[in-house]
Amino acid sequence: RVRLGVLISGRGSNLQALIDAASDPTYPAEVALVISNKADAAGLERARAAGIATLVLKPKDFANKAAHEAAMTTALQEAGVGLVCLAGYMRLLSPVFVAAWHNRLINIHPSLLPSFPGLDTHARAIEAGVWLHGCTVHYVRVEMDTGPIIVQAAVPVGDDDTPDSLSARVLEQEHKAYPLAVRLIAEGRVTVEGDRALVKRAGVALTTGL
Ligand code: GAR
Numbered sequence: 001r002v003r004l005g006v007l008i009s010g011r012g013s014n015l016q017a018l019i020d021a022a023s024d025p026t027y028p029a030e031v032a033l034v035i036s037n038k039a040d041a042a043g044l045e046r047a048r049a050a051g052i053a054t055l056v057l058k059p060k061d062f063a064n065k066a067a068h069e070a071a072m073t074t075a076l077q078e079a080g081v082g083l084v085c086l087a088g089y090m091r092l093l094s095p096v097f098v099a100a101w102h103n104r105l106i107n108i109h110p111s112l113l114p115s116f117p118g119l120d121t122h123a124r125a126i127e128a129g130v131w132l133h134g135c136t137v138h139y140v141r142v143e144m145d146t147g148p149i150i151v152q153a154a155v156p157v158g159d160d161d162t163p164d165s166l167s168a169r170v171l172e173q174e175h176k177a178y179p180l181a182v183r184l185i186a187e188g189r190v191t192v193e194g195d196r197a198l199v200k201r202a203g204v205a206l207t208t209g210l
Helices: 015-020 042-049 065-076 093-098 121-128 163-187
Strands: 002-008 027-038 053-056 085-086 103-109 130-140 149-156 190-195 195-201
Touching: 002 015, 002 042, 002 065, 002 163, 015 042, 015 065, 015 163, 027 042, 027 065, 027 163, 042 053, 065 093, 065 103, 065 121, 103 163, 121 130, 130 163, 149 163, 149 195, 163 190
Parallel strands: 002 027, 002 085, 027 053, 085 103
Antiparallel strands: 103 130, 130 149, 190 195
């Protein structure tokens, strides 16, 4: 099974979705290590409850960003990680870290990229009046919330939606999309050509809350 390193900063519900998927022995990946930049991230408790190794690496405890990220890379390598999954990791990664894990580093973002990169995606989607919103799993590139798209899922936006109600609808799809993206990668069904990923989607049920 592909060994996953999951980077978190908070709640860890997407981490939980990966842990739950991997509890099926036929799933082709497993969570080997969870790293948080915050000691009080609730996701750490989820990992511990599942018997998964955890590590808290606080940027403040390092001389600079490069040293912090080097410590993350060392820990991931020592854990035999083959794929790094950002799951609500709320820090921008440097070009050195992104290059070190080129095409072995993925992220989940709560919008249909390239629409709404950055923060407050649900409020901005409502503000923009879009009818469709959703989530994207993508390979990480240096520019924030860019990179080859692996999986997307769409949800409708209702005229009485609030950022909270829309966020909950999207999150439900995130919990399907992330395990699906990891599975497709682990099964060798994703190849990256330049700026886009080619995904062998045959037999994959569309992940959609529509
Ligand atoms: C998720 O909605 C994820 O898409 C988003 O943060 C949330 C984390 O929730 N990520 C970003 O906004 C990245 N810029 P979780 O901790 O429960 O998985």
